[in-house]
Every structure is written in C-alpha cells, then in structure tokens.
Amino acid sequence: MNQSSSSSRNAILGRIRKNLGRDTSPQDAPAEVVARLGNPPRNITPARAQIPHDQQLDLFVKMAGDVNASVSRIENSEAIVGEVSRYLAEHNQPAVVRLAPDSFITGLDWDKTTLEISSGVAGPLDLVSVTPAFAGVAETGSLMLRSGPDQPYTLNMLPDTHIVVIRASQIVGTYEEVWGLQRQSQGRGTMPRTFLWVTGPSRTGDIEQTLQLGAHGPRRLHIILVDDTGETPVAQPD
Amino acid sequence: MEHSTSPNFKQNAHDALNDASLQRALGRLKTGFKDKRTAAIAQLPEFEQLRDAARDIKNHTLANLDHYLTAFEANVIANGGHVHWCADAEEARQTVLKICQDKEAKSVLKGKSMISEEIGLNAFLEKQDLKVVETDLGEYIIQLRNEPPSHIIAPAIHVHKEQVADSFRETHKGRDINRPLDEPRDLLDEAREVMREHFFAADIGITGANFLIAETGTSVIVTNEGNGDLTQTLSKVHIAIASLEKVVPTLEDASTILRVLARSATGQEMSSYTTFSTGPRRGEDLDGPEEYHVILLDNGRSNMLGTEFQEMLRCIRCAACMNHCPVYGAVGGHAYGWVYPGPMGSVLTPSLIGVDEAGHLPNASTFCGKCEEVCPMRIPLPKMMRHWREREFEKHLGPQSMRFGIQAWAWMASRPKLYQLTTGFAAKVLKSMGGRKRAIHKLPLARGWTDIRDLPAPQGKTFKQLWAEQQAAKKA
Amino acid sequence: MSFAPSSTSKPRVGLFVTCLVDMFRPTVGFSAVKLLEEAGCVVDVPMEQVCCGQPAFNAGDLASARKVAKPLIAMFADHDYVVAPSGSCAGMMIKHFPELFANDPELAEPVKALAAKTWELVSFLTDVMKLDGVAAAFDGSITYHDSCSGLRELKVKEQPRKLLRSVKGLSINELQESETCCGFGGTFCVKYPEISGKMVGDKTTDIKNSGADMLLAGDMGCLMNMAGKLRREGSDIEVRHVAEVLADMTMAAPGIAGSEKG
Numbered sequence: 003m004n005q006s007s008s009s010s011r012n013a014i015l016g017r018i019r020k021n022l023g024r025d026t027s028p029q030d031a032p033a034e035v036v037a038r039l040g041n042p043p044r045n046i047t048p049a050r051a052q053i054p055h056d057q058q059l060d061l062f063v064k065m066a067g068d069v070n071a072s073v074s075r076i077e078n079s080e081a082i083v084g085e086v087s088r089y090l091a092e093h094n095q096p097a098v099v100r101l102a103p104d105s106f107i108t109g110l111d112w113d114k115t116t117l118e119i120s121s122g123v124a125g126p127l128d129l130v131s132v133t134p135a136f137a138g139v140a141e142t143g144s145l146m147l148r149s150g151p152d153q154p155y156t157l158n159m160l161p162d163t164h165i166v167v168i169r170a171s172q173i174v175g176t177y178e179e180v181w182g183l184q185r186q187s188q189g190r191g192t193m194p195r196t197f198l199w200v201t202g203p204s205r206t207g208d209i210e211q212t213l214q215l216g217a218h219g220p221r222r223l224h225i226i227l228v229d230d231t232g233e234t235p236v237a238q239p240d
Numbered sequence: 241m242e243h244s245t246s247p248n249f250k251q252n253a254h255d256a257l258n259d260a261s262l263q264r265a266l267g268r269l270k271t272g273f274k275d276k277r278t279a280a281i282a283q284l285p286e287f288e289q290l291r292d293a294a295r296d297i298k299n300h301t302l303a304n305l306d307h308y309l310t311a312f313e314a315n316v317i318a319n320g321g322h323v324h325w326c327a328d329a330e331e332a333r334q335t336v337l338k339i340c341q342d343k344e345a346k347s348v349l350k351g352k353s354m355i356s357e358e359i360g361l362n363a364f365l366e367k368q369d370l371k372v373v374e375t376d377l378g379e380y381i382i383q384l385r386n387e388p389p390s391h392i393i394a395p396a397i398h399v400h401k402e403q404v405a406d407s408f409r410e411t412h413k414g415r416d417i418n419r420p421l422d423e424p425r426d427l428l429d430e431a432r433e434v435m436r437e438h439f440f441a442a443d444i445g446i447t448g449a450n451f452l453i454a455e456t457g458t459s460v461i462v463t464n465e466g467n468g469d470l471t472q473t474l475s476k477v478h479i480a481i482a483s484l485e486k487v488v489p490t491l492e493d494a495s496t497i498l499r500v501l502a503r504s505a506t507g508q509e510m511s512s513y514t515t516f517s518t519g520p521r522r523g524e525d526l527d528g529p530e531e532y533h534v535i536l537l538d539n540g541r542s543n544m545l546g547t548e549f550q551e552m553l554r555c556i557r558c559a560a561c562m563n564h565c566p567v568y569g570a571v572g573g574h575a576y577g578w579v580y581p582g583p584m585g586s587v588l589t590p591s592l593i594g595v596d597e598a599g600h601l602p603n604a605s606t607f608c609g610k611c612e613e614v615c616p617m618r619i620p621l622p623k624m625m626r627h628w629r630e631r632e633f634e635k636h637l638g639p640q641s642m643r644f645g646i647q648a649w650a651w652m653a654s655r656p657k658l659y660q661l662t663t664g665f666a667a668k669v670l671k672s673m674g675g676r677k678r679a680i681h682k683l684p685l686a687r688g689w690t691d692i693r694d695l696p697a698p699q700g701k702t703f704k705q706l707w708a709e710q711q712a713a714k715k716a
Numbered sequence: 717m718s719f720a721p722s723s724t725s726k727p728r729v730g731l732f733v734t735c736l737v738d739m740f741r742p743t744v745g746f747s748a749v750k751l752l753e754e755a756g757c758v759v760d761v762p763m764e765q766v767c768c769g770q771p772a773f774n775a776g777d778l779a780s781a782r783k784v785a786k787p788l789i790a791m792f793a794d795h796d797y798v799v800a801p802s803g804s805c806a807g808m809m810i811k812h813f814p815e816l817f818a819n820d821p822e823l824a825e826p827v828k829a830l831a832a833k834t835w836e837l838v839s840f841l842t843d844v845m846k847l848d849g850v851a852a853a854f855d856g857s858i859t860y861h862d863s864c865s866g867l868r869e870l871k872v873k874e875q876p877r878k879l880l881r882s883v884k885g886l887s888i889n890e891l892q893e894s895e896t897c898c899g900f901g902g903t904f905c906v907k908y909p910e911i912s913g914k915m916v917g918d919k920t921t922d923i924k925n926s927g928a929d930m931l932l933a934g935d936m937g938c939l940m941n942m943a944g945k946l947r948r949e950g951s952d953i954e955v956r957h958v959a960e961v962l963a964d965m966t967m968a969a970p971g972i973a974g975s976e977k978g
Contacts, residue, residue, distance in 0.1 A: 007335070011325035014484070014538045018306045021546035031307040034300075035489070039311060039455050042490035045293045048286050048499075065509070103526075123526045126440060142510040151524035159469050177495040184491075191315065193456045193518040195528045196473070201510040204466040208378035208394060209401050209424040210265075211272045217377060217428060218435060219466025219513070250908070257910050566897045570914040604908055606901025606915075607774060609868035629776030642907065646772050650780030653735075654787070656764045663739045678974035679947045688906030692913035693944030696740065696973035703733050703742035707761050 044178045051141040051175035058140040062173050063227065065143030069202030070215055071223040078228065079110065082167055085226050086132060087115045093222065095163050100124055102133040104152040107167065124156040131157040132165045136187075137180045138173040138225075142201055145225065146180050149196040158198060164220040166200075169230040244593055246577035249600035256571040265398045266572055273394075273563040276507020277614070284503065294497045295618045298554040301488055302545065308454040308487045309536070315457025319519030321532035329359035332537050336361060336446070336479060337368055339533055343477055345370065345443035351461060351468030352376040353448030354392055354557060355481045355537055357579045358592070361446070373438045375467035377431055384411050390573030392580065393505050393559045398572055401427060435467070445475030445529065449482035450501070450556065452534070455490045458518040459534060462501060462511045469515055478517065478529040483537045485553040491516075497556060500616035505558040540592045548627045552587050554617040559584075561611035561621060567604055576601060583611035587624045595628055599637050602628035664705055667698040674698075729757040730795035732788070732809070732834075734802045735767045736936035737957075741972065744936065747963035748801045748837050754963075755845040762791045768808040773816060774902050781816055789813075789826050797844065798834040801959050802935050803866020806836040811869050836866050837959055838934060842875040849882025852964035859891040859928035860958070861919070861942065863935040867895060876934060876958050883961060889928040893918070900941040916945040923953060930954040930971070932961060943972040 016026040031039075051058060063073045074085050090097055101107050101121040112119045124131055133153055137146040145166055149155040158164060174180060177199075184197070204219030215221055245252060256262055281287045301308055313323045326332040332355075340348065348370050350356060362372045362383070374383040378396040382389055384407040389395030396404075405421035412434055420426055447468050451460040459480040461468045472478040488494050502508040521528030544550055562568040562582025573581035578589050578598065586601035595602075602625035611621045632638045652659050673680050674697020683690045729752050737744045745761075752759045769785030772778075788809070792798045800806040810831045817823040841847040858880065866872035880888060899905060899915025906912075919942060923931050931946070931953055933939050943955035954971035 007324045007326070007331075010327040010331060010538075013327055014325055014536075014542055015306050015309070017538075017542040018309075018484075018545060021542060022303065022305070023546060028306075028310075031311070032304065035304050035307045035311075038300075038489045038493075042455065042492040044492055045297070045496040046286050046289045048284060050284075069509070069512070126436060144510055144514075149525060149528060150522070151526060154526040155469070155473050156527045159466050159473065177498075178492055181491045181495070191456055193319075193458055193516060195517065195519060195521050195525055196469075197458075197516040197518070198469070199510065199514040199516075200512065201508075201514075202512050205464045205512055206377050206428065207464075207506070208376070208381065208396055209399075209404055209427055211268050211394070211397070212424045214424055214428045216432070217465035217467065218375065218432060218439075218470055250910075253908065253911055257914055566899070566915050566918075567911055570911050604904070604911065606864070606897045606899060606904045606912075608864040608897035608901070610864070610895075610897070613868055626774060626776065629774070630778060631776070633776035633778075642775065642903065643777075646775045646777050647780055650769075650772050650777070650784050653766045653769075653784045656766050656787075659766050663735075667739050674973075676974065677947075678970065679944065681948075686906070688909045689944070692905075692909050692948070693916065693941065694947040694973060696940045696943050696947075698740045699742055699969060701742065703738040703745035704761070704763060706742050707745070708763065 042181070047176045047178055048141055051139070053175070055173070058175055059170055059173055059227070062138055062140040062143050065140065066202070066225055067143070069143060070205070071143065071202050071225055073225045073227055075227045075229060079230070082226055082228065083110050083112055083115050083117070086165055087117055089165065089224050090117070090130060090163070093163070096129050099130045099132055100128040100157060100161065102131070102153045102157055104134050107132055107134055123154040124160040126160070128161050130163045130165065131161040132167065133157050135166050135168040135172060137183055138168050139175070139177055139180060140173055141176050144199045144201040147198045147200060148194040149198070150194050155196050155198070158200065159219045161220060162216070163222045163224065164203070165224045165226060167226045167228065169228045171230050244578040244597055246589065246593070246598040246601060249575060249577055249604060252575035252577055253571045253604070256575045261400060262398050262572050265400060266569055269397065269563060269569055273506060277504060277560065277563070278507070280503040280507040280509060283509070284499075287500070287503070290496060290499050291616050291618055294500050294616060295554060297488060297493045297496060298617060302485065302550060302553055305484065305487070305545065308489055309484060311454040312452050312457055312487050315454070316519070316534055317457070319457050321457065321519045321534060323534045323536060326535055326537050328539050332359045332481065332535050332539070333361060333364045335535055336481075337365065339477060339479060340365070340370060340444055343443055347371040347373070347442050348444045348446060349438060349442040349471045349475055350374045350379070351445070351447035351463070351471040352379050352395070353446065353481050354579060355448055355483055356446065357389060358539065359537070375435055375438065375471050376463070377428065377465060377467070380431060380435070381407060388574065388579065390581065391559060391562065392557050398574070439470045439474045442471070442475045444477045444479065445471040446479045446481060447472050449480045449486050451494045451497070452482055452487040453491060453494055453516070454487055456518055458516045460494060460517070461515050462498070462513070463515070464512045466513055469513055472517060473528055475529055477531040477533065478520070479533045479535060480517065481535040481537065483539065484541050501556055501558050504560040504614065504616040544591050549587065549591055549624055551619050552591065552624060554619055555584050555588070556617060557584070558616060560614040560616065564610045564614045566608065566610070567606070583621045583625070587621055587628070590628050595631050596635070596637055599632050603638070660702065660704060664702050667700060667702055670695070671697050671700040726756055726758045727796040729759050729797045729799050730792045731759055731761045732765060732768070732792070732798055732800040732805060733761065734800055734805045734936065736940070737801055740940065741936060741957065743965060743969040744801050744957040744959050746968070747957070747959035747965045748799065750963040750965065751837070751841060751850070751959060752799060754851070755841055755847055757845070760795065765791060768805045769816070770805065770808045771902055773808065773812060778816065785813065785816060789823060789830055792830060793826065796833065797840065798830065799837050799840045800834070801837040801957065803836045803863050803870050803872050804935050804937060806834055807865040807869035809834045836870050836872055836934065838876045838879060838962070839870060839872045842878055847879065850879050850962045850964070852962055853884035854961050854966060855885040856929040857887045857889050857927065858930045858932050858961070859889045859923060859926040860894060861891060861898060861931065861933040861938060862895045863933050863938045864897050866934050872934065879962050880932070880958070886961070889926040891926050892922045898938045898942050900937045902937065905941060916941050920945045920949055920951065924951060928953070930956060932956055932958045934958050939972055947973050
C-alpha cells in the first residue's frame, strides 16, 4: 500500500465509523460479525433442490438443458471417451481435443478413439476442451469449476466447445452445499484463484436484445454425467 | 465521467422523445427484460423471502462496513493480492495508472464496470497513451460510437444492428467491405474474432465487481459473454474496481443475493458465468494473472451512511428499476445526463455529483412506485427521491415559480373558507370556459397541462357547495 | 349485498372528498356517499376539510404539507372510519402522514390512529364492509386503469373488478399495461409535460386498443389526465370514476370531459 492509499484508508474508515455514529478509531469486530464470518449462515435455500438425489440429477439435467447446455447420461466412466467422440462427430467438430491435465481425465482410455489429444492450457487454436468439475448444482443446472494446476482456467473459456465430465455423486442441491464441500476440500476461508459457476454456454443479448449463444466464451457446453453409483470411488475429483 | 448533462435533463428528454431511432429501440424494452423477469420469479416461490434476506444481509453489512472491509482487505493480502483505498475518482484513476506504468503496460482490456464509467477511466487512460479496449459486446459497441452507456446492464440498448454494422465497417479495417453484417449473428461473430486478438495481446485486465467477499478476499463478476473471464485471466495483471458497498460477509451471503440478481436483471435463473476471483494465480497454476489488485472506491459513498440515503447502498445494479420505469422507457438512459440512469440513478447521482447539478432527476418521477415494487433489495426509491426534493427545497434549488405556487396554494389551503370561495369561483369560470364540450383546449396559466391534453371542465359547483345545499334542504 | 356483521350500530364514516373531486367532479363524492350508505354506513362530511397536503409533500415542502394536512387529524378524530374516493389521498394519510408528522411526538398516536382507520373507497366497501356486489346496471364494456398509489401502496387491484363484475350488463375488457403509470404524477405532469405526454399517449393507445366503451379508474388525477388526452386525440371513449358506475349514477351526469359528440 502506498502512502496516499494508506491515508485514504484511514480517512475512509474514519468517515464510515463517524457516519455510523461510532468512535472513529478502529475497534474489534462485534460478536455477530465474527460469528457470521466464522460460521456462515445458509440463509434461504430453495425447496426445489432439496429433494432425493436421483431427483436432483433429473433437475440438474433439466435446468442445464433450459440454459442451452446439452447433457448425456452414461453408465460408467469407460463410456466417456466414446461419448466425447460421438458428440464431436454429431456436431461436426474437429477430432482434436485439449484435455485438462487432470489424472482422471488424462487417464481415460483415449486410445480407444481416433481423437487427437493433448493436455495443458488452452491457446487460440484449441477448439475443443474436456475438463472435470468440482461439483454440479441441481437448483440451476450450474457447473462448479475450480482453477488449479490440474484445471487451467483458459480451458473453460477459449474453446468453441467445452465438454465437462461430472459424476452423479458430485451433483448437489444448492450453492450452499458446494461452499461446504469447498471448505472441506481446501480449508475454511481458502479459495482457488478462480471458482467459476457455469450455467449454460456463453451468450449475449447486446444487439437488439436478441439472444445469441457463443459470445466470447464457448458456443457449446456439453455435460457428460457419469452414473458412478456402482463404481469404486476414485480420489476426490478435481 | 467527469461532466454531466443532468442540468439539461429537460432538453435531453425533449431530444430523446423526438429521436425516432431511440424510440424504436426503447419499444423493445417494453417486453424483453420485464416479461422474462416475471417468468423467472414465477418459478421461484422463495423469491420474496430471498428479497428480505438480501436486504437484511446488506443492512447488516452496511452497519458493520468498516469491519467487513478490513476483513476483506486482510484476506486479499493473505492470498497475495493488493488493496488500494481510493477516496475519490482522481485517486482511483491515478492508482490504476500507476499499476499500468509499473508494468510498462501498453494495452488495457476492460470487462464491464460501471465504476470505471463513474471515474471516467477510459478517457483518462487514453490520454496517457494507453490503448483501452472494452470487451463486453455492448460496451465495445458504445466505445466505437464514442458514447456513454444508456443502461447499466445493456449499455447499447439504444443502438440498432444497422448502426453496429456501420461502426464495425468503419473500425475493423482490412476486411471485405461487402461482407454481410445484416444479422446479429454476423456482428457477434466478427466481434468475437476481433476481440480474440485483443485478449491475447493485453497487459492489464480491468473488471468491475458485483460483490467483494470479506470471508475470503474474493471479488465476483457476473456475466453472460465470458469476456470478463478472458479479460482477467489472459492479462498479466487483474485489477478489480469496486465501490465500498459491494462487500458482503460470506460466500453464502453472496449466493443469496445472486439468486435475486440475475432474475431481476435479465430474467435468467443464473447468468452464464459467476466468477469468484481470489488473489493472483497460485504457484502451480498454468494460467491466470500474475498480480491481483482491488481498487476500493469511496467517491462520496461513506457520506451516504447515516443519512436518509444509506439504503441506496444496498443497490446491486440489476437495472430492474429502469427496465420497469415508465420515465426511463420514455426517454432512455442518456437523457439522465450521467453514468447511472433510471430510478437508481435519480437517487444515486445527486449523492455523487450534487443535487444542485442533478436536481432534475429526483423530480422527473411520477412516484408510481413500480421501481420499489421490483427492486430485489427493497430500496424505497420513490421515498429517497422525495428526500432529495426536500433537500432541494431547503436549499432553494428548483424553479422559483413552483416554490411560490406551492406556498401560495398551501397558504390558501389552510384557510378553508377562502379556499372554498376561490375554488367555487374557479369551478364556475372553468365550467363556462369548457362550454358544450366540457373541456378546455387552452389555458394560458396551465400550459404545461393544455399543451399536451385538454383540461376537463369542472361540473360547476363544488361538492361542498352541493352537499351544504342538500343538507339545508333536508333540514328545511 | 351483505353487511359487516360485527356491529349492530352503523359505522360512522367521515368522507374525505379530496380536492379534485370537490372542485371538478362532485358526482364522485355523491356516488361515494350513496355507496357507503347502501353498505350500511352513516356518512359525515366535515366541511372544513381541504386537502391531504400531498402536492407540497411531494414537492419537498414539508412545512406547507404539515400546515395543510394537520387540521385533518382532529377533524376525523371521532369517526370510526375515514374513506376517500382516491387511492392517492388515502395512501397519503395511511402511508405518509406518520412520516410527515414523525417529529411531533404529540401527534404520533392520533396520526397512527387516523392511518389505521383510513381507507380507499372501493377497498373499504369490499375489505371492511365485505360487499360482494352492488345494485347497479350499465350496458356496455369498460376498461380499468389501476392507479399507482391505490395499486402499490394500498393493494387495490381485485376489489374494483369484483364489484364491477356484479354490475348488470357490464363487461370488462382488461387493459394492456393496466398497472403502468398514466403519466399524471401530480405536479410531474406540468413540470415535465413532454414526458408526461408520451406516457399518457401510450396509455390512451392501450385504452383505445381495449375496445371498451368506457374507461374507469379510482383516482381523479389520473382520470383527468387520461380523459384530457383522449379528448385531445378526438376519442369519444367515456371516462368516469369507478364509484359513479358502482353507485349507478352514470345517468346523473355526463362523463368526464365531453367529446365532439357533446
């Protein structure tokens, strides 16, 4: 912090305290502030997502579809690579795929396909990406994607087609449940550089309020939902 | 934006009402966002409860604003970011410039940010020989047209696709001059292509922030296009510009407010991208910015605390108020003359640039109350516009004739007998003026009325005259 | 017709006529009296009443607003209810008097009591007097504009429609954008005539598109604005306060502002 910022900091905080009718010098945070930060209340959560897990899956699929994402439900993770090939062929997309350098994704049996694969960050020429997800939220069909060494952020945004692999067990009802999982996974108060909620592909209505998909991010978002109820659990996906 | 044309609101409104192209564009606003909002809310039975919760969260935050801001600051720093407290627009501009100079930056990419408009950042940076490119499609269009936004979430809502095509042909050189740019899709594809080149060449990426989260030191942007994400990810430095009141305590609190934000704004259940950014890229990360800065701007907001305008600081910039405002719908956003149009602007603008400058705005309302009805944060906008009128009255701003008129009327209205005599006389005269048509076409002292519409003539006697006659007859 | 069952003695209602009804359209006042009496009320009209002070209140001149409004507090102290044929004036007394007199502790209780017993006419008839219908007839179609204050401050929406449906021979053509402001807004319409003109022009377009023979609403300000614009545009759609139709008094006086036809 430079000097001017430091003096502005004191002036701004002083004004806030004075106008709130308090002493202008710094004080300890009151108990309710400490409690809220230490143990965040969940506020109001919609009943629509507080349903049995199989119904949450159906809701997730419906909501994602409503925002122009496509969802394929498959039986097991062995079928993932086939589904990627099928989807790309169906949509006349190049058979060249950039993978997230995530062991689950790169460890799939890509040799079974004719797809040309590589992994790492996305560049200007990458048209298709396949990434894992941290979680999915049934409430709005949203995907929760964390940036990290295994999941470069550019894969979510640069390619024309973004394919996300998520397992049924990763779908929860509400955003609040995801924050609980995030705290469990990385610790309280810790976040990755980017925590992204994706609800459908990129879009804009900026020209005459006409909805267009594929503004600056992906034109297509395809979700491969793997029914993992019968599978041996793998390490925490991400 | 340093200079406002708010004092010329009346002339601006006149021009807007006579601008056929603008009126055609505003016609689209009559359905669009409004119908989608209605449909989205019908899908969520908890919407009213969520509004209450959202209001309560912000009230609690504002009452403890110093604590949450310092907690936010501490967490940004703990994650390797920087926080810059800026008292006013000039300090914010200089701070951004300093960061750009330290990195020897040549180009700046912008995600959509109303605060950047408020501080006039683009014009300032361009004067310092920095190349500034707006990446949100709507913002890009108005940047090419050299205009301010006319709406806080749909900045180019006043522009037609033919006008966009003209701007693109003029700016995007080296392309086939006869290429088809008739459809929104053509325009979008070209903008996407052009913008990709910018994304890969940027030194500094500036975004706004819909929320700052104290618990984690996170800034949040809510977008549909993905431009903000590319702006802040591909640049070496990410600067998030936010005003003080954007802070909320926790991830859960942000989530609660997010549930009312998109639904109120565009009628979406959730925007395509809700991006929580915390610090710069981590050691092992393969992409992301090397530096993360937050500009915390006051610019008059701390002085709204403790006043009758404090509740305005709950605003989340969803634009529901302007989407539903019949005055905004008639004149559009530019008429308001500064950064923030519509009802939220009519309350906020006088706070930020002074009521002597922006005095028209809180007056240009019928107090129909639609804005308050749709505001997800339950901000009593008409009441606060009225408070501005009180301030203007105290300061003797506003037209003298109106002031004199109201006081003369009040003087008479507190003298019932005199008032009765006068209105009884007026009713009689006006009735005879109305003649057989029972309507007056032109009344010199009431031209504001009769320029637009006839004045219905009174029936001749006042109710109280007739009532008194009737009561007397009953007794007789 | 049913009456409020709670009390054997008739409720004593103080009629707040409103300044626009008093000067421009006494028929509305008499319609209100008739409706209230038919509903089983005793109606009293305090003759010293003038105005609720709203024009000054909305102009930011609180001192003038208090000066004009204050006498009403004592004037209506002894009535069981205060009823006004206007959502705007009733809304002023119900929602804004407590704020206007907030700095006067002596008035806190009386103002609260006044606010608690004040009603807009049609909602009083349905919500308090539990009226399900009226004994009126009107052969034709009407359309209804929901005036802003009544609609948003007092939640008057279904009440007038409920009573109108009971009028013999009457049909309702719902108005597109019936909840959108007509552009009156008190002094707004003369301070910003061009904007007001655009708003009321949009409104009259919707009114004409409704195909109705008659336009009704519950507030004289809006009615005069819309009637004045319809006449300026040469339309002969009749315009009346809803009370006139409900009280079966359409024969007592011609509509608000005449047309070319007279």
